[in-house]
Amino acid sequence: MxxxxxxxxxxxxxxxxxxxxxxxxxxxxxxxxxxxxxxxxxxxxxxxxxxxxxxxxxxxxxxxxxxxxxxxxAKDPEVYKVIPVPSDGPYLRHVLTLYKDDIAQFAPEFSAEPADGVVRHSFLVVRGDEAVGVVAVREAGDGVGEVELDWVKPRFRNFTPGQFVYRDSHALPEAGFRQVRLTPHEMTDREYLRKAGFRTERTEWVRDLTA
The missing domain is CATH 1.20.58 (Methane Monooxygenase Hydroxylase; Chain G, domain 1)
Known part of the structure; x- marks a missing residue:
């Protein structure tokens, strides 16, 4: 050459x-x-x-x-932990405010302040001492939860750590949920949902939970 x-x-x-x-x-x-x-x-x-x-x-x-x-x-549930936190907690609010523009791209209808009458359960996904993602689920009744937010910091997005909330953690069943549902939009990663155990059901993605 x-x-x-x-x-x-x-x-x-x-x-x-x-x-x-x-x-x-x-x-x-x-x-x-x-x-x-x-x-x-x-x-x-x-x-x-x-x-x-x-x-x-x-x-x-x-x-x-x-x-x-x-x-x-990326496959080790001992590395990524899921911690339930108050939806009105100051640290969670700080994270949501700090990354509000990025969050808006993936959940444009999400608001850090729940609507009146909505009961929301929030979970931080942490790696060591760093919060890398947030999952927020509102009660829809009869043990069913509607996923309002499933977001991860950009530098951890390749590893889809949010899946630990649904797959390896008992946080959702312990919060009283037997099933979670999610209505996707154009920025939703369908392959991620499949890996997290969701299935399609009409216009929604559904994930059954076990205690």
């Missing part, structure tokens, strides 16, 4: 590394950074620039380690 082709190859690696640093989602960042640093390793190896070869090899190893760890944690 010509030097021009090698130069283009090197520039692609550099661009990927730079663009990766602009990604909000952890998984996207790690994959782009891994690919970019792999290309950079090969480019510097071709030209025998050994300090940069060593640096990029180290970055490749670090990215591979974190990708392996992140994929394992």
């Amino acid at each position: 010509s030097d021009v082709v090698f130069e283009i190859f090197g520039w692609i690696g550099s661009i990927l590394i730079v663009v990766s640093l602009m990604q909000a989602r952890m998984l996207t960042f790690r994959w782009m950074n891994l690919i970019g640093s792999t290309i950079a390793t090969a480019y510097n190896l071709i030209y025998g620039i050994w300090p940069y070869v060593a640096m990029n090899v180290a970055i490749v190893v670090i990215n591979a380690y974190w990708l392996n760890r992140l994929y394992k944690e």
Whole structure:
């Protein structure tokens, strides 16, 4: 291959590394950074620039380690915990206010203040000491809940941690729900709902719960 082709190859690696640093989602960042640093390793190896070869090899190893760890944690209910919180609690209000613009994209009709007469149950999804998502369910009667909000911070969105609320946590049955329903809109991730155990029922998605 010509030097021009090698130069283009090197520039692609550099661009990927730079663009990766602009990604909000952890998984996207790690994959782009891994690919970019792999290309950079090969480019510097071709030209025998050994300090940069060593640096990029180290970055490749670090990215591979974190990708392996992140994929394992995404399936581990011990990593993501579900904590019931008061719907009018100050910390929950802080989170909802801080991310209100992002939340509005996925739940445009959601309001941090429940409508009069509505009984809402709220749950924080936490990873360590960080709140990464919020699920809010209102009572519809007879043990049925309507999911008003199922939202996750952008950088954790690849891992769909909200599924732990429905699949591994007992938080919803302990709150008195035997079933939850959700009416999707254009931004709703249908594949996520399937993974979380929902099924379609006319215009709604339904998830039966077990204690």
